[in-house]
Amino acid sequence: xxxxxxxxxxxxxxxxxxxxxxxxxxxxxxxxxxxxxxxxxxxxxxxxxxxxxxxxxxxxxxxxxxxxxxxxxxxxxxxxxxxxxxxxxxxxxxxxxxxxxxxxxxxxxxxxxxxxxxxxxxxxxxxxxxxxxxxxxxxxxxxxxxxxxxxxxxxxxxxxxxxxxxxxxxxxxxxxxxxxxxxxxxxxxxxxxxxxxxxxxxxxxxxxxxxxxxxxxxxxxxxxxxxxxxxxxxxxxxxxxxxxxxxxxxxxxxxxxxxxxxxxxxxxxxxxxxxxxxxxxxxxxxxxxxxxxxxxxxxxxxxxxxxxxxxxxxxxxxxxxxxxxxxxxxxxxxxxxxxxxxxxxxxxxxxxxxxxxxxxxxxxxxxxxx
Amino acid sequence: xxxxxxxxxxxxxxxxxxxxxxxxxxxxxxxxxxxxxxxxxxxxxxxxxxxxxxxxxxxxxxxxxxxxxxxxxxxxxxxxxxxxxxxxxxxxxxxxxxxxxxxxxxxxxxxxxxxxxxxxxxxxxxxxxxxxxxxxxxxxxxxxxxxxxxxxxxxxxxxxxxxxxxxxxxxxxxxxxxxxxxxxxxxxxxxxxxxxxxxxxxxxxxxxxxxxxxxxxxxxxxxxxxxxxxxxxxxxxxxxxxxxxxxxxxxxxxxxxxxxxxxxxxxxxxxxxxxxxxxxxxxxxxxxxxxxxxxxxxxxxxxxxxxxxxxxxxxxxxxxxxxxxxxxxxxxxxxxxxxxxxxxxxxxxxxxxxxxxxxxxxxxxxxxxxxxxxxxxxxxxxxxxxxxxxxxxxxxxxxxxxxxxxxxxxxxxxxxxxxxxxxxxxxxxxxxxxxxxxxxxxxxxxxxxxxxxxxxxxxxxxxxxxxxxxxxxxxxxxxxxxxxxxxxxxxxxxxxxxxxxxxxxxxxxxxxxxxxxxxxxxxxxxxxxxxxxxxxxxxxxxxxx
Numbered sequence: 001x002x003x004x005x006x007x008x009x010x011x012x013x014x015x016x017x018x019x020x021x022x023x024x025x026x027x028x029x030x031x032x033x034x035x036x037x038x039x040x041x042x043x044x045x046x047x048x049x050x051x052x053x054x055x056x057x058x059x060x061x062x063x064x065x066x067x068x069x070x071x072x073x074x075x076x077x078x079x080x081x082x083x084x085x086x087x088x089x090x091x092x093x094x095x096x097x098x099x100x101x102x103x104x105x106x107x108x109x110x111x112x113x114x115x116x117x118x119x120x121x122x123x124x125x126x127x128x129x130x131x132x133x134x135x136x137x138x139x140x141x142x143x144x145x146x147x148x149x150x151x152x153x154x155x156x157x158x159x160x161x162x163x164x165x166x167x168x169x170x171x172x173x174x175x176x177x178x179x180x181x182x183x184x185x186x187x188x189x190x191x192x193x194x195x196x197x198x199x200x201x202x203x204x205x206x207x208x209x210x211x212x213x214x215x216x217x218x219x220x221x222x223x224x225x226x227x228x229x230x231x232x233x234x235x236x237x238x239x240x241x242x243x244x245x246x247x248x249x250x251x252x253x254x255x256x257x258x259x260x261x262x263x264x265x266x267x268x269x270x271x272x273x274x275x276x277x278x279x280x281x282x283x284x285x286x287x288x289x290x291x292x293x294x295x296x297x298x299x300x301x302x303x304x305x306x307x308x309x310x311x312x313x314x315x316x317x318x319x320x321x322x323x324x325x326x327x328x329x330x331x332x333x334x335x336x337x338x339x340x341x342x343x344x345x346x347x348x349x350x351x352x353x354x355x356x357x358x359x360x361x362x363x364x365x366x367x368x369x370x
Numbered sequence: 371x372x373x374x375x376x377x378x379x380x381x382x383x384x385x386x387x388x389x390x391x392x393x394x395x396x397x398x399x400x401x402x403x404x405x406x407x408x409x410x411x412x413x414x415x416x417x418x419x420x421x422x423x424x425x426x427x428x429x430x431x432x433x434x435x436x437x438x439x440x441x442x443x444x445x446x447x448x449x450x451x452x453x454x455x456x457x458x459x460x461x462x463x464x465x466x467x468x469x470x471x472x473x474x475x476x477x478x479x480x481x482x483x484x485x486x487x488x489x490x491x492x493x494x495x496x497x498x499x500x501x502x503x504x505x506x507x508x509x510x511x512x513x514x515x516x517x518x519x520x521x522x523x524x525x526x527x528x529x530x531x532x533x534x535x536x537x538x539x540x541x542x543x544x545x546x547x548x549x550x551x552x553x554x555x556x557x558x559x560x561x562x563x564x565x566x567x568x569x570x571x572x573x574x575x576x577x578x579x580x581x582x583x584x585x586x587x588x589x590x591x592x593x594x595x596x597x598x599x600x601x602x603x604x605x606x607x608x609x610x611x612x613x614x615x616x617x618x619x620x621x622x623x624x625x626x627x628x629x630x631x632x633x634x635x636x637x638x639x640x641x642x643x644x645x646x647x648x649x650x651x652x653x654x655x656x657x658x659x660x661x662x663x664x665x666x667x668x669x670x671x672x673x674x675x676x677x678x679x680x681x682x683x684x685x686x687x688x689x690x691x692x693x694x695x696x697x698x699x700x701x702x703x704x705x706x707x708x709x710x711x712x713x714x715x716x717x718x719x720x721x722x723x724x725x726x727x728x729x730x731x732x733x734x735x736x737x738x739x740x741x742x743x744x745x746x747x748x749x750x751x752x753x754x755x756x757x758x759x760x761x762x763x764x765x766x767x768x769x770x771x772x773x774x775x776x777x778x779x780x781x782x783x784x785x786x787x788x789x790x791x792x793x794x795x796x797x798x799x800x801x802x803x804x805x806x807x808x809x810x811x812x813x814x815x816x817x818x819x820x821x822x823x824x825x826x827x828x829x830x831x832x833x834x835x836x837x838x839x840x841x842x843x844x845x846x847x848x849x850x851x852x853x854x855x856x857x858x859x860x861x862x863x864x865x866x867x868x869x870x871x872x873x874x875x876x877x878x879x880x881x882x883x884x885x886x887x888x889x890x891x892x893x894x895x896x897x898x899x900x901x902x903x904x905x906x907x908x909x910x911x912x913x914x915x
Contacts, residue, residue, distance in 0.1 A: 015651065029868075029870070031518065049506065055525075056525035057501060059528065067535045067829050070828060071825050071829075072825060073399075074547065078828060080472075104429060117419075157484075161474060165472045181491075192383070195382040207385075231393035
């Protein structure tokens with residue numbers, strides 16, 4: 001057999017490494033030590049990574065933008081006009097997210113939550129944890145936790161995602177985008193939990209959530225509020241109505257004051273892990289919300305008018321959320337083991353709501369006690 | 371997915387949506403497109419449970435590389451010629467990224483397909499990731515590179531600089547005007563699908579050749595998210611194609627988006643790659659060669675052309691003209707010369723070209739030396755202060771160009787310049803297509819059809835207008851492009867930092883009065899203006915000094 005011809009080696013081409021001595025400190029010259037972003041004043045002595053990667057990334061004619069917005073809408077200016085909300089601020093850029101969310105924190109935190117839930121669900125399967133569920137609890141989870149996941153998903157896609165287009169600074173935008181991610185992740189975890197239960201030995205109706213959410217009398221006022229929220233154009237009203245009013249009076253009422261309290265007594269240690277992650281999300285998201293509205297209430301120029309405005313927003317949204325909360329009352333009676341009454345849960349939710357209002361600097365609305 | 375198949379999980383997640391009966395989501399951002407006949411499917415099937423760990427893993431690799439770069443003293447071998455241009459690029463790009471995040475709710479508002487909303491919301495989180503990871507990369511450069519000036523004022527400079535404004539189209543264009551024009555055709559179908567190839571793949575490749583392996587690390591990580599975004603865009607495009615009424619708008623928007631992306635991205639990235647590199651191997655791809663591969667073959671031939679079978683009118687003529695401008699009309703080289711002429715209005719330094727560069731340019735772009743060689747020799751000769759003014763104020767046979775009102779890149783291909791009186795003002799455009807964009811496309815009526823949602827061109831579109839008839843020493847102090855001794859300029863027309871006498875200061879700028887070409891144009895009589903336009907188009911602008 002003849003030798004096959006050997007291809008001539010091709011000459012590899014690659015860039016030449018050159019030592020350029022371009023390291024910091026190689027020479028001294030004007031600005032050779034200017035190694036901080038110098039166009040904003042950090043909240044403390046040194047800027048945090050969060051501030052460095054967030055502040056002023058989106059330009060603003062109120063900051064350094066000299067040529068103005070170069071594209072406009074057909075019916076108004078471009079960018080993020082301040083009149084997209086009735087709330088006013090002397091300086092929207094003053095807001096900094098207390099959670100300091102940026103790329104690394106978003107994925108570290110949420111990946112940790114995802115792993116925690118995955119472990120929990122895998123262990124539950126191995127331990128046949130659902131075998132001990134009683135029928136009322138199975139039905140309760142299928143209908144009510146199932147209905148709730150719709151609310152979370154609606155808020156993710158049509159409330160928080162929407163707000164982050166319209167709000168005026170990059171710092172608000174980033175915080176709200178993370179809020180949307182929390183809601184999406186939580187809604188999906190609830191849906192996948194529902195799928196797990198459907199595929200388990202448990203007698204579980206994986207489609208019961210649709211009927212409960214679409215037609216169940218306990219859930220219609222909640223669905224109504226969620227849909228009305230998605231129909232709200234003023235981004236700041238939307239944030240206030242959702243994170244201050246709805247989440248306190250309806251969201252926490254259901255998640256924290258019901259699901260987290262009654263699950264374990266009904267033989268379910270999985271639901272608190274998943275719902276607890278949602279509660280943890282809200283704890284973070286309520287932090288940035290509180291700081292933002294504190295700034296608006298304490299604004300030297302607009303604080304008084306903002307307080308009045310927030311009062312009108314509460315007049316509008318508190319009764320709607322109270323209707324939603326009260327309509328849910330019957331579900332407190334559905335589990336076999338009832339460890340908490342609706343009255344107790346609702347009282348606790350109202351107290352937390354009042355406390356949040358106090359921290360923001362607002363009075364509790366009279367509607368709360370009617 | 372470990373526990374359920376992706377398909378089953380995705381089907382379950384799709385149950386989360388519902389048909390509202392009490393109130394429908396507010397339409398905050400309108401579109402003139404219609405989607406009544408649109409097919410509904412989500413191509414992405416992204417689930418948050420797998421998304422977060424996947425992105426975390428990608429992050430870990432990026433941050434590991436960053437630590438390694440510091441420990442390995444990467445900046446000992448980074449070419450300053452290259453990293454100076456990153457002061458411009460990295461001041462611009464985080465804004466388009468976060469604007470893309472802001473664009474997603476516009477698409478969600480406009481497209482009545484819950485199936486795709488999930489993918490769009492995931493893209494929103496991706497874009498927050500991209501914006502902040504890029505800001506963090508820039509911070510690392512600022513901390514570790516020899517000359518931090520320019521990085522240190524990055525976002526302020528972006529907001530008040532002529533080049534920053536050009537780049538800002540690639541951002542504001544995503545979030546303003548018709549929701550589909552902006553968030554789908556301009557952002558996803560053209561910018562992300564076509565031009566991120568040169569932005570995030572070709573350019574980082576050149577960075578590595580210049581000793582910087584962090585730009586590829588970060589931007590390839592970014593680019594790995596783009597394929598999902600491309601799927602989002604394609605899906606909405608197919609939905610739009612299902613309705614005949616959308617076709618004229620699609621044709622309009624593809625023409626605008628393609629041409630604007632070409633004008634802006636090719637000008638900038640072409641310059642970074644061709645004039646920011648020290649790698650002059652003859653077998654190294656030129657920007658034109660990269661463009662042919664990434665944009666012409668991969669995008670135009672593989673992505674756009676197949677859409678013809680759906681009846682989409684492809685702007686073949688504009689694709690060919692972009693190629694013609696890059697190869698025969700020296701578009702990138704004209705841009706680089708303009709950047710270098712205006713070095714004193716920058717917040718980065720520009721290295722002069724050498725004989726080695728000249729040889730490479732002539733090899734890759736025959737005829738380059740006869741058009742640009744003498745000018746770069748003059749740039750080199752005039753690089754120090756003391757005996758001469760900045761090159762912009764010296765007579766080197768280069769006529770300062772007028773700006774294109776639409777893309778805001780100057781009208782550098784002189785013979786193509788269009789002059790029109792629009793909205794009561796004389797404006798210049800770099801090309802017929804940019805003139806059409808302002809005069810025909812961005813209007814409330816298009817070809818006899820109401821288009822109330824289409825955007826408008828607004829703002830102080832000619833940067834020079836803001837500084838008309840001022841002494842340049844005042845202008846540069848207003849801009850803040852001055853180092854921490856209060857007098858030395860951040861920009862310099864060379865890279866030599868070893869001798870203060872070689873560095874231009876505010877005092878060296880005194881006596882140079884800056885004029886706005888557009889203001890002067892509008893002050894001319896009709897006869898003067900016509901004569902000027904004829905002369906402008908006829909000027910070959912070749913330096914013969």
